[in-house]
Amino acid sequence: MYVIILGCGAIGTRFAYSQxxxxxxxxxxxxxxxxxxxxxxxxxxxxxxxxxxxGDTLIxxxxxxxxxxxxxxGNDANNLAACQLAKFIFNVGQVISIVNESSNSNLFHAxxxxxxxxxxxxxxxxxxxxLLDHAMAELMRINDRNEKLIAMKVPRNAHSVGKxxxxxxxPYGIIIxxxxxxxxxxxxxxxxxxxxxxEEVIATCPAESLNELSYAITGQSxxxxxx
Amino acid sequence: xxxxxxxxxxLGIAMANKLxxxxxRVVIVxxxxxxxxxxxxxxxxxxxxxxxxxNPALDETMIATGIYKCDMFISALRSDAANGLAALKAKxxxxxDKVVAFITDESLARVYPRFKIxxxxxxxxxxxxxxxxxxxxxxxxxxxxxxxxxxxx
Numbered sequence: 001m002y003v004i005i006l007g008c009g010a011i012g013t014r015f016a017y018s019q020x021x022x023x024x025x026x027x028x029x030x031x032x033x034x035x036x037x038x039x040x041x042x043x044x045x046x047x048x049x050x051x052x053x054x055g056d057t058l059i060x061x062x063x064x065x066x067x068x069x070x071x072x073x074g075n076d077a078n079n080l081a082a083c084q085l086a087k088f089i090f091n092v093g094q095v096i097s098i099v100n101e102s103s104n105s106n107l108f109h110a111x112x113x114x115x116x117x118x119x120x121x122x123x124x125x126x127x128x129x130x131l132l133d134h135a136m137a138e139l140m141r142i143n144d145r146n147e148k149l150i151a152m153k154v155p156r157n158a159h160s161v162g163k164x165x166x167x168x169x170x171p172y173g174i175i176i177x178x179x180x181x182x183x184x185x186x187x188x189x190x191x192x193x194x195x196x197x198x199e200e201v202i203a204t205c206p207a208e209s210l211n212e213l214s215y216a217i218t219g220q221s222x223x224x225x226x227x
Numbered sequence: 228x229x230x231x232x233x234x235x236x237x238l239g240i241a242m243a244n245k246l247x248x249x250x251x252r253v254v255i256v257x258x259x260x261x262x263x264x265x266x267x268x269x270x271x272x273x274x275x276x277x278x279x280x281x282n283p284a285l286d287e288t289m290i291a292t293g294i295y296k297c298d299m300f301i302s303a304l305r306s307d308a309a310n311g312l313a314a315l316k317a318k319x320x321x322x323x324d325k326v327v328a329f330i331t332d333e334s335l336a337r338v339y340p341r342f343k344i345x346x347x348x349x350x351x352x353x354x355x356x357x358x359x360x361x362x363x364x365x366x367x368x369x370x371x372x373x374x375x376x377x378x379x380x
Contacts, residue, residue, distance in 0.1 A: 053306070053307055053308040053311075053332070053335065054307075054332050054334070054335075055332055055333060055334025055335065056334075058334075075308070076312060077284065077306070077308040077309045077311065077312035078306075078308045080308070080311065080312055080315070081307060081308035081311045081312070081335060081338075082308075084311070084335075084338045085334055085335060085338060088337070088338050088341065089334045089337060089338060103286055104312075106320070107312075107315060107316055107319055107320055110315075110319045111315050111319065111342065
C-alpha cells in the first residue's frame with residue numbers, strides 16, 4: 001500500500017514509522033525544511049518539501065497511485081484542502097484527517113473526508129479517563145454511520161458492578177469489543193463476563209443511544225458524565 | 228444584500244468598496260490591523276460598512292458578524308486553504324446562499340464548485356485583464372489562437 005502523509009510533526013512521523021514497519025510505502029509532505037531534515041535523519045529519504053494543499057505538490061508526491069492520504073498537520077485549513085484534493089481530484093481510496101479544532105469535525109465530515117480523528121477529543125477522553133472515575137468519553141466517530149466509539153469507566157459503586165454484560169439493560173445496537181481490567185489488561189468480553197468497578201469498557205454505540213448506554217453502565221446520564 | 232468579506236486582500240477590499248457604493252451592507256472581517264491599512268481607511272466612515280477584527284474562520288466570529296442573515300460570503304484570505312475552510316463553513320454549516328472563494332490553485336478550484344461555492348481565481352483575472360489590455364500581446368500574432376488550430380493559413 002502507498003500512503004501519503006501530510007505533516008512531519010510528532011503524529012505524522014510516528015504514523016509513518018508504523019506504516020513502514022507494517023511494510024507499506026510511505027511519503028511525508030511538509031512545509032518546513034527543518035522538520036523534513038529531522039525525519040530524514042531518522043527514517044531516511046521519505047519526505048518532500050511542499051504545500052500539500054496545492055495540486056502540483058500532490059502530483060509530484062505520486063498521489064495518483066496512492067491508496068491512502070492522511071493529513072496530520074496542525075492547520076485544519078491545510079488538512080481539509082489537501083484531503084479534498086486527494087479525495088475529489090485524485091480519487092484516493094481512503095482519506096483520513098486529524099482535526100485540531102474539534103468544532104470542525106462535522107464540517108470535515110460533510111466536506112468529504114472519510115475518517116476524522118479529533119485531537120482535542122482524544123486528549124479530553126484520556127484526561128477524563130484518568131481524572132474521573134465514571135467519565136464516558138467519545139473516542140471517534142465510525143465512518144458515515146452515526147455511530148461512536150466510546151470509552152467508559154465503571155464506577156466502583158455502580159449498579160452494573162457484579163452483573164453479567166448480558167443482564168445489563170443495554171440499548172439496541174451496542175457492541176462491546178473490549179474491556180480493560182483494573183490492572184490495565186485488555187480482554188475481549190463474552191456475554192457472561194461480569195463487570196467489575198474500575199474496569200474500562202470500550203463500546204460502539206449509535207449516537208442517539210449514548211445516554212441509555214451511559215445509564216446502563218455508570219448509572220448516570222451521558223450529559224452529566226461527559227467532560 | 229448583507230455581505231461578509233473575510234480577509235483584507237486588495238481584491239476583497241475592492242469588492243467591499245463597490246458593494247457598499249451600490250448600497251449593500253458589508254462587514255469586512257480580518258484578524259488584525261484592518262483599521263490601519265491605507266486602503267481600508269476610506270471605508271471606515273461609510274455607514275453601511277463595518278470593520279470587524281477577529282479570526283474570520285471561527286464560528287463565534289461568523290455568528291457575531293451576522294452569518295445567519297448573510298446573503299453573500301466572500302472569502303479573500305491569504306491562502307487557498309484558509310479560503311476553502313471559511314467558504315465551506317459558510318456554505319455547509321451556515322447555508323449562506325452565495326459563497327465566493329478566491330482560489331489560485333487550479334486543482335483546488337475544481338473541488339469547491341461541487342459544494343456550490345463560486346470560485347474566483349485572482350491570478351487568472353489579472354492575466355485576463357492584462358491580455359485584454361494588449362500589454363502581453365508582443366509576439367502573440369505568431370501564436371495560433373487556441374480555438375483556431377484547424378485553420379490553415
